[in-house]
Amino acid sequence: MINSNEIIDDIANKEYEFGFTTDIEMDIAPPGLNEDIIRFISAKKNEPEWLLEWRLKGFQAFKKLKFPNWQHFELPELDLQSLSYYAAPKKKKQLNSLDEVDPELLATFEKLGIPLNEQKALTGVAVDAVFDSVSVATTFKGKLKEMGVIFCSFGEAVQEYPDLVKKYLGTVVPHSDNVFAALNSAVFSDGSFVYIPKGVRCPMELSTYFRINAQNTGQFERTLIVADDNSYVSYLEGCTAPMRDENQLHAAVVEIVALDHAEVKYSTVQNWYPGDKDGKGGIYNFVTKRGICKGERSKISWTQVETGSAITWKYPSVILQGDHSEGEFYSVAVVRNKQIADTGTKIHHIGKGTRSRIISKGISAGHGDNSYRGLVSVGPRAENARNFTQCDSLLIGNQCGSHTFPYIESRNKTAMIEHEATTSKIGEDQIFYLNARGIDTEKAVALIVNGYVKEVLNQLPMEFAVEAQKLLSITLEGSVG
Amino acid sequence: MTSDIMIPFYQALTEDVTALSAPQDSLQDTRREALERFAAAGLPTLKTEAWRFTNIQRFLKEYPYEFSNTPATTTANVADEAAIAGLDSYRIVLVNGHLQASLSNLPEGKGIHIGAMSASTDAPGFSKWFNQQKHLSTESLANLNTALFADGLFIELQANVVIDKPIHLVHVYTSDRHAFVQPRHLWILHKNAAATIIESTVHPKQEAVAFANSVTEVVVLENAELWHYNVQQGAENFRNVNTTAAQQGADSRYHHFSFTLPNTPLTRNNLSVILKGSNTETNLKGLYLATGSQHVDNHTFMDHLQPNCNSNEHYKGVLLDTANAVFTGRIHVHQDAQKTNAFQQNNNMLLGDKANINSQPQLEIYADDVKCSHGFTAGQFDEEAMFYLRARGIGEESAKALLVNAFSHDVTDEIAVPALQDYIQGQIEAIMNN
Numbered sequence: 057m058i059n060s061n062e063i064i065d066d067i068a069n070k071e072y073e074f075g076f077t078t079d080i081e082m083d084i085a086p087p088g089l090n091e092d093i094i095r096f097i098s099a100k101k102n103e104p105e106w107l108l109e110w111r112l113k114g115f116q117a118f119k120k121l122k123f124p125n126w127q128h129f130e131l132p133e134l135d136l137q138s139l140s141y142y143a144a145p146k147k148k149k150q151l152n153s154l155d156e157v158d159p160e161l162l163a164t165f166e167k168l169g170i171p172l173n174e175q176k177a178l179t180g181v182a183v184d185a186v187f188d189s190v191s192v193a194t195t196f197k198g199k200l201k202e203m204g205v206i207f208c209s210f211g212e213a214v215q216e217y218p219d220l221v222k223k224y225l226g227t228v229v230p231h232s233d234n235v236f237a238a239l240n241s242a243v244f245s246d247g248s249f250v251y252i253p254k255g256v257r258c259p260m261e262l263s264t265y266f267r268i269n270a271q272n273t274g275q276f277e278r279t280l281i282v283a284d285d286n287s288y289v290s291y292l293e294g295c296t297a298p299m300r301d302e303n304q305l306h307a308a309v310v311e312i313v314a315l316d317h318a319e320v321k322y323s324t325v326q327n328w329y330p331g332d333k334d335g336k337g338g339i340y341n342f343v344t345k346r347g348i349c350k351g352e353r354s355k356i357s358w359t360q361v362e363t364g365s366a367i368t369w370k371y372p373s374v375i376l377q378g379d380h381s382e383g384e385f386y387s388v389a390v391v392r393n394k395q396i397a398d399t400g401t402k403i404h405h406i407g408k409g410t411r412s413r414i415i416s417k418g419i420s421a422g423h424g425d426n427s428y429r430g431l432v433s434v435g436p437r438a439e440n441a442r443n444f445t446q447c448d449s450l451l452i453g454n455q456c457g458s459h460t461f462p463y464i465e466s467r468n469k470t471a472m473i474e475h476e477a478t479t480s481k482i483g484e485d486q487i488f489y490l491n492a493r494g495i496d497t498e499k500a501v502a503l504i505v506n507g508y509v510k511e512v513l514n515q516l517p518m519e520f521a522v523e524a525q526k527l528l529s530i531t532l533e534g535s536v537g
Numbered sequence: 538m539t540s541d542i543m544i545p546f547y548q549a550l551t552e553d554v555t556a557l558s559a560p561q562d563s564l565q566d567t568r569r570e571a572l573e574r575f576a577a578a579g580l581p582t583l584k585t586e587a588w589r590f591t592n593i594q595r596f597l598k599e600y601p602y603e604f605s606n607t608p609a610t611t612t613a614n615v616a617d618e619a620a621i622a623g624l625d626s627y628r629i630v631l632v633n634g635h636l637q638a639s640l641s642n643l644p645e646g647k648g649i650h651i652g653a654m655s656a657s658t659d660a661p662g663f664s665k666w667f668n669q670q671k672h673l674s675t676e677s678l679a680n681l682n683t684a685l686f687a688d689g690l691f692i693e694l695q696a697n698v699v700i701d702k703p704i705h706l707v708h709v710y711t712s713d714r715h716a717f718v719q720p721r722h723l724w725i726l727h728k729n730a731a732a733t734i735i736e737s738t739v740h741p742k743q744e745a746v747a748f749a750n751s752v753t754e755v756v757v758l759e760n761a762e763l764w765h766y767n768v769q770q771g772a773e774n775f776r777n778v779n780t781t782a783a784q785q786g787a788d789s790r791y792h793h794f795s796f797t798l799p800n801t802p803l804t805r806n807n808l809s810v811i812l813k814g815s816n817t818e819t820n821l822k823g824l825y826l827a828t829g830s831q832h833v834d835n836h837t838f839m840d841h842l843q844p845n846c847n848s849n850e851h852y853k854g855v856l857l858d859t860a861n862a863v864f865t866g867r868i869h870v871h872q873d874a875q876k877t878n879a880f881q882q883n884n885n886m887l888l889g890d891k892a893n894i895n896s897q898p899q900l901e902i903y904a905d906d907v908k909c910s911h912g913f914t915a916g917q918f919d920e921e922a923m924f925y926l927r928a929r930g931i932g933e934e935s936a937k938a939l940l941v942n943a944f945s946h947d948v949t950d951e952i953a954v955p956a957l958q959d960y961i962q963g964q965i966e967a968i969m970n971n
Contacts, residue, residue, distance in 0.1 A: 126586070436891070449900075449902070451902065451904075451905035451907075452905065453905060454872060454875070454904060454905045454906070455872075456903075456905065457901070457902060457903045458900075458902045459899070459900060459901045459902060460898075460899060460900040460911065461897065461899050462896075462897065462898060462899070462913070463895070463896075463897050464894070464895065464896040464897070464913055464915070465893070465894070465895045465896075466885075466887065466893055466894050466895075466915045467891075467893045468887075469887035469888060469889065469890060469892055469917060470917065471887075471915060471916075472914075472915070472916045472917070473913070473914065473915040473916070474912075474913070474914050475898070475911075475912060475913035475914070476910065476911070476912040476913075477898070477900060477910060477911050477912070478908075478909070478910040479900055479902050479907060479908075479909040479910070480907070480908055480909075481905045481906055481907070
């Protein structure tokens with residue numbers, strides 16, 4: 057018989073085992089996933105009790121959930137117990153000049169047209185006085201603060217704006233949503249928090265690039281964006297530069313809440329390490345992204361350019377709850393070598409007069425496998441809902457695959473839903489036309505591909521779009537001929 | 538055994554298989570294997586991807602069905618209910634899958650073998666083609682059919698045989714007790730053969746409910762052509778799961794039409810076409826007009842294995858009242874199937890306040906030199922078209938009937954038998970005017 061005193065003793069001893077004072081010095085937690093590690097992470101980050109409880113709930117959900125088996129690829133075996141779930145942000149090795157940087161990386165930067173100083177910042181070369189990213193960031197921060205915009209790391213937000221975080225955390229992606237989201241809820245390291253107050257139009261694109269402390273947010277990132285009534289924000293994630301990372305599994309969560317008349321635009325350019333020619337060692341990018349248009353006439357728009365990662369597996373979604381709200385999804389996914397992408401979107405039409413638009417462009421080359429998987433559902437209350445979906449696929453080479461798995465569910469007779477998908481290859485006549493005008497085949501393909509994805513790239517902020525365009529050409533280099 | 542209704546089910550089955558397999562020794566092993574596969578997989582549940590929106594178990598639990606394999610007979614009056622005005626045809630009547638020769642008029646001639654399945658097991662085509670399509674053995678209800686079928690229609694047309702008139706195949710389902718029937722057909726068209734087959738269903742108005750789980754295997758060999766129409770006239774006391782598994786040889790043409798009309802509470806059409814030769818043409822056309830709380834599920838699969846093939850799929854649906862429709866269309870283009878053209882369309886008109894549609898048009902493509910597309914729409918009457926007609930003095934009901942008829946045109950226009958075309962258009966008008 058165990059009496060209650062013993063249980064209390066037990067718990068007391070356990071906490072002692074991982075005493076806060078001693079462990080706080082540690083940089084890396086021992087590998088393994090258990091409740092103690094979660095308590096440890098939470099303590100390290102000095103989190104309030106409710107957040108720890110929420111993390112533990114996430115862990116309970118994670119234990120119950122199973123790994124899915126419906127995806128169009130074989131899920132590699134993930135040994136989640138061998139990972140370390142906490143590492144203090146590491147300082148990058150400072151290099152003295154660009155000469156010390158991998159020349160291949162520099163060549164890529166050159167093609168992307170990234171300014172010299174940015175190149176230095178990205179590769180970890182000490183930055184000179186002319187380009188001081190810190191001071192740029194501080195100027196921006198000051199301006200944002202003046203307007204009442206909150207843009208900080210998740211950890212900071214938990215300390216400084218606990219009420220806001222508590223109010224919205226997990227309201228869009230619940231802690232038990234799916235196995236990766238549950239894992240993220242339990243062990244998320246850090247991420248970003250954005251709050252745009254009522255009536256504020258955020259004066260600049262918010263980008264993780266300008267956020268100090270943003271580096272090395274780790275493999276379990278969590279982003280929460282709240283746009284209050286009549287506000288607007290455009291948020292950029294990622295960058296076109298190739299990103300190397302020692303963590304193979306990335307299970308991030310992004311939640312967006314848009315209140316009355318608010319608009320949120322979220323753009324992603326993802327270029328994680330795709331692995332070698334046989335797909336070995338690449339990143340698994342398993343992200344749960346979801347936004348809710350809570351208020352009437354609100355709008356959420358996702359734009360993504362996915363060129364990296366060994367496996368990209370995500371469905372940025374929009375729940376159109378507010379009447380006359382609007383959701384958009386624009387995507388370009390490129391796979392080559394042995395890369396796999398299983399991506400698309402889910403749009404739930406709940407409110408009256410809700411509208412959605414989905415444009416997905418897939419490009420497969422080499423042995424790549426590209427799937428569009430999407431859901432458009434129209435509920436019985438969604439009078440006059442409107443959806444337009446177009447997903448096109450381009451195949452380059454006869455070893456690749458391209459697939460479309462849309463799900464369409466309509467429960468309202470006034471809804472108008474249109475879906476179309478096409479698959480084709482680059483026309484030989486198009487290549488011939490360009491060849492005849494002195495453009496070599498490689499450049500011709502780049503030109504045709506850029507024309508093909510234009511509709512999506514047009515949605516990106518200008519500088520980003522230019523870089524993304526170059527990125528596509530580089531990604532497809534060597535896949536023709 | 539994955540569900541509670543499986544156990545009594547399975548017991549009944551094993552007894553039936555033993556009883557059935559005695560006179561047909563050659564199939565005993567095939568039946569037993571199929572039954573084992575069925576028992577291992579169980580009945581589909583809502584978690585089975587292919588049955589996500591069709592709760593087959595609910596329909597099977599509705600009545601205490603009995604496996605009925607004893608031959609039944611019907612009268613000429615009943616068979617005449619399926620008559621299509623002005624159709625000059627060879628009529629063949631099957632009662633619960635059993636050929637009733639007295640009411641049938643079989644085409645005769647050199648190279649034509651048409652008869653009961655049970656009497657055709659020795660035919661050369663039977664052993665070669667029966668149950669040879671691999672994916673049939675992965676489908677639970679097809680396995681059940683293989684294990685349990687009593688009879689059906691066997692057709693084998695030797696090379697160069699062309700049947701001069703359409704064959705009108707009338708399926709009559711009749712039983713004084715709730716019956717679960719398993720008809721099984723095998724049709725083989727050898728090189729250069731051609732035929733038109735029109736299927737109709739009749740279920741006499743009576744209290745007992747019939748649940749048909751039928752499987753038709755179609756083999757269209759080199760340069761042969763088959764026009765296959767399936768007219769599913771509905772009846773309140775009829776449930777229908779209909780599996781058609783076709784395969785095509787080089788240069789062959791296969792045209793499949795299905796027309797699902799009101800009343801039958803459950804219709805599930807599984808249609809698969811495997812292209813085993815190049816330069817083929819395939820047309821899959823469907824029209825479903827559902828009323829009441831009807832559930833219509835069309836599940837199609839186009840398998841492009843060979844280069845230079847064309848396939849064209851077009852399913853159109855009109856959903857009234859609280860009707861429920863499901864469409865799944867999968868096109869699979871294998872790596873060798875270069876120069877494939879594969880098109881698919883699913884258009885729906887939701888006219889009932891609580892009507893709903895679930896659609897999954899899917900493309901799975903592993904070859905690069907292809908042209909493939911799919912499209913889906915769900916909508917209502919075009920207000921402008923409606924206004925145009927009303928402004929010209931056409932009543933609302935007639936205008937609706939006219940617009941639905943126009944909407945169905947993409948399918949009805951392709952019907953190559955004029956009498957059948959008139960019949961289907963007449964049915965649409967009658968339904969819309971009701």
